[in-house]
């Protein structure tokens with residue numbers, strides 16, 4: 465039996481939900497309410513000691529970190545794709561290209577987009593909590609880096625850090641645009657976990673988060689690719705899942 469612990473269909477929670485849907489796997493969905501800090505609560509930390517979503521529970525095997533979860537699903541359910549081919553190419557060269565892009569997104573894209581998201585969304589949530597309660601919430605966050613990130617979200621990320629993150633995103637957009645001039649999908653001729661990764665962390669919402677980047681005019685291949693990913697029934701279904709983000713705070717990630 466599969467159980468998927470997740471938050472809103474965005475970023476990491478979306479990234480491993482899409483392969484589950486692409487593969488047509490039935491799973492129990494367990495919504496973890498990040499607005500109520502459920503990810504740091506005792507019941508959840510007992511499942512994932514790092515206190516982060518998403519988590520996959522497969523017959524009691526707990527798998528964390530989306531890139532690891534997605535490869536695990538490929539290993540355990542290689543033939544479960546009714547509508548698509550494998551999400552990881554079966555040849556070694558194709559798999560290496562997919563992992564190259566996954567590594568790029570994980571190390572050079574995800575945190576930079578995330579900083580802008582946290583600045584706009586988590587910062588608002590964190591500033592609405594009174595000082596004493598916030599200190600108590602911080603003390604329950606297992607990962608030191610995550611504790612720092614929450615504290616910084618409350619005080620505000622520096623303009624220099626935000627500008628640096630924005631430059632890194634420009635670099636990533638140009639790199640993806642170039643790649644899509646050579647191949648239909650990031651890792652070659654087929655849709656893979658790398659496309660899902662970049663889509664979940666950047667492609668799906670980059671235009672709405674960063675209108676000043678003029679994505680439609682400057683990165684037309686990326687927009688075309690984004691439409692092709694969005695049109696996939698599995699992606700559309702994942703995007704429809706529960707979203708408790710306060711409507712006023714949703715614009716940073718798009719009007720889902």
Ligand SMILES: N[C@@H](CCC(=O)N[C@@H](CS)C(=O)NCC(=O)O)C(=O)O
Pocket residue numbers: 471474475476477498503515516517518528529530531610
């Ligand atoms: N490397 C992890 C990152 C997981 C992560 O950053 N999850 C975020 C949600 S997108 C989270 O749980 N944030 C809440 C928190 O850290 O308090 C992965 O790939 O799953």
